[in-house]
Amino acid sequence: MSGEQATATAWSREEFEARLRSKDRNYHIHHPFNLRMNSGHCSRQQIRGWVANRFYYQWIIPQKDAAIMSNCDDRATRRLWVTRILDHDGHGDYQDGDAGGLEAWTQLGAAVGIPRDELWSLQHVLPGVRFACDAYLNFARRAPWQEAVCSSLTEMFAPQIHKDRLAGWPAHYPWIDASGLHYFRSRIPLAQRDVDHGLAVTLDYFTTRAQQERALAILQFKLDILWSMLDAIEKAYPE
Numbered sequence: 001m002s003g004e005q006a007t008a009t010a011w012s013r014e015e016f017e018a019r020l021r022s023k024d025r026n027y028h029i030h031h032p033f034n035l036r037m038n039s040g041h042c043s044r045q046q047i048r049g050w051v052a053n054r055f056y057y058q059w060i061i062p063q064k065d066a067a068i069m070s071n072c073d074d075r076a077t078r079r080l081w082v083t084r085i086l087d088h089d090g091h092g093d094y095q096d097g098d099a100g101g102l103e104a105w106t107q108l109g110a111a112v113g114i115p116r117d118e119l120w121s122l123q124h125v126l127p128g129v130r131f132a133c134d135a136y137l138n139f140a141r142r143a144p145w146q147e148a149v150c151s152s153l154t155e156m157f158a159p160q161i162h163k164d165r166l167a168g169w170p171a172h173y174p175w176i177d178a179s180g181l182h183y184f185r186s187r188i189p190l191a192q193r194d195v196d197h198g199l200a201v202t203l204d205y206f207t208t209r210a211q212q213e214r215a216l217a218i219l220q221f222k223l224d225i226l227w228s229m230l231d232a233i234e235k236a237y238p239e
């Protein structure tokens with residue numbers, strides 16, 4: 001850290017939040033593969049490759065949230081955080097309507113032609129995707145829980161990418177059964193709730209200018225994880 005940074009005045013809460021939000025310019029929504037996918041230019045093989053690989057991110061998320069919980073000594077935070085695990089792992093079957101995100105992603109897999117066993121075998125997961133997602137999990141295991149919470153804030157930008165898919169895919173990819181898109185719809189309100197909580201933790205915890213700079217670096221680390229996943233997918237499933 002430079003001497004200048006060490007003595008710089010902390011940003012106000014509003015300014016700090018605005019700087020976190022301005023990181024959306026580095027979100028994977030702008031990745032060339034995502035631009036092609038959401039404008040209808042991906043082949044069936046590319047869509048299948050993306051779904052099979054993104055499943056590994058889904059697979060890691062509840063483990064990551066459990067790692068955060070295991071490091072968290074604040075009961076109030078744990079009470080809220082535990083719902084994130086159940087959001088993905090579910091707490092019932094489809095009849096209850098509460099099967100969770102991993103099941104919803106499995107439905108997406110089926111809708112694009114990947115049978116459940118094939119998806120869950122992780123056989124299509126590319127090394128680059130595995131390394132990227134594992135880096136997220138390892139960070140959550142080792143970092144102070146507030147830093148791991150901060151790393152989840154890419155979710156600030158996720159509702160738009162889910163909305164883009166819901167708006168574009170039915171026309172671009174009519175071969176995908178509409179029931180497969182349920183995951184994207186389900187995440188929009190959950191992401192908003194997660195962000196309200198994650199942002200409050202982050203704004204409370206990172207209060208000096210040096211800490212605020214650290215938070216921006218953590219958010220960039222997470223943006224890089226999402227970006228590298230698409231780099232790996234783009235290379236493995238060319239035009």
Ligand SMILES: O=C(O)c1cc(C(=O)O)c2c(n1)C(=O)C(=O)c1cc(C(=O)O)[nH]c1-2
Nearest residue numbers: 061151152153154155156157158161162187
């Ligand atoms: O489809 C996407 O582009 C996207 C991105 C992100 C994200 O920005 O981290 C998440 C999700 N989806 C998502 O569905 C999800 O459940 C989720 C949880 C988290 C997290 O870091 O805890 N990110 C995301």
